[in-house]
Amino acid sequence: MQLGFLVDLHLCMGCKGCEIACKVENEVPLSTWRLRVKYVDVGTFPETKRTFTPLRCNHCENAPCERICPVSALHYLDNGIVNIDKERCIGCAGCVMACPYGAIYIDPQTQTADKCTYCAHRVASSMMPACVVACPVQANIFGDLDDPTSNISQYIGAHQPSVQVRKPEKGTNPHHYYVGGGNASLNPLASARLEGDNLFGKITTLPVGGHH
């Protein structure tokens, strides 16, 4: 079994329901996110469009975070999830530096690395991840990539030409796919970040782990 995620960006309407559900389910501290939805506006008025991109850990098959972790705090589960043992983590932040997707953060409460685990605790109880349950338009599709009859495998098969992953050139083989993505939505360097583009107005960066 290799669990994976697919987000159909044609369906996502940027409601941030997944973001909130994740925060609540995993008690993610203030100033940190396991999952977030980024809005990018493309074009010049009146020819403009807005894209919404949910961003979370990609649970890579060849995960740089797992490789760099000196104590195996980041490790693979049998179902392909890249999980984290916060009790073992020493907070070296090597994984934060290694992740090409900016998906790992230092939890300001525990001072250890943390990230999306595809809600491994829910999956272990045969439940869907919280973000999947919360999505009102079923833009999040979760399932077994090894099972050709699973929803995600069939969705990938049906939409094959437009199925993409983020930063394929990194060779990480993400288990997280997007349908309907473009350069502006999937490549962070393809869009300008102007001051005041975030939830906190003029705060453009936050201290890592709450200090430094």
Add this chain to the structure above:
Amino acid sequence: MAAHEILAATNAVVTLDVALPGTVWPWLVTVNMWAKSIGTGVIFMLFMLLRMHPESGNKLRMQTSIVAFIFINIFLLFTLADLHQPFRFWHILVYPSFTSAIAWGTFMASAFLGLLTLLLLVAWRARTNVECNTNYDKILLWTTILAIPVTLYTAALLSQCTARELWQMPAESAQMILAALLSGSATMILIGGDKLTYEAKKTLGVVLGLSALMSFIIYMSEYIFGAMKAEEIAFTLEYIKGDGAYTVMFWLGQWMTYILPMLLIVLSRSSKSESILKLASILAIVGLFIVKHVWLMIPQLLPMS
């Protein structure tokens, strides 16, 4: 394609997002790299002096051991200080993951510190028993061999940071060794004082000047004159070009570490001035910190998602 051309082509703007994390590895990591360069560099230089200028090298065993011991301890202390959970450092010894350069580095640096401690003890005994110098030199051989991977492992560690393409360049390993040779020779010139013969100082000056020259050439050809750049590196290098956030610091580092020491070494050889040689050494040691800091910071400024 330059960074501004890519942004102009997409005409895309982030209109709502969370604030991104700031610097993950701060100046503490710069101190780590800088101190390690000096700690291993002086060992390389003592090894060289004992073979090329034994009359000088013989008098510097104790000083070199003390300096290497202090700087490797600074390196380890700042490594520890940068951890968010420093009291769990022992986890590396109990649960090591051997795919990680951090784990390998920990074991190698610990062994290196062990050998340096041994060198110190033997050098101390050699004050009353000159025959101990033979044992010192045998241990020094193994310490010098181990100093090579200890110097290089930081390049391996940073190349495991897949997210930061600037650190993936193969020349970074060469830069690590050159930094050790540069800071090692500069430190040796300063601590050697009257114990170094003029010929030994000339040799150390040549090492300093050549490592500065090679390091400078690599930086210029990679960062400034190399036209072909991957998108991510092109964006990263924007921070040291034009009115980039680190442009002034980058060029200050290049002048202090490489250009001025090279000129001063030429001047010191023509005027036979030891003061100028010492000035070149001080500039190189201080400048190396700035160069390393810029190299550490700029890839961290890019948004990853």
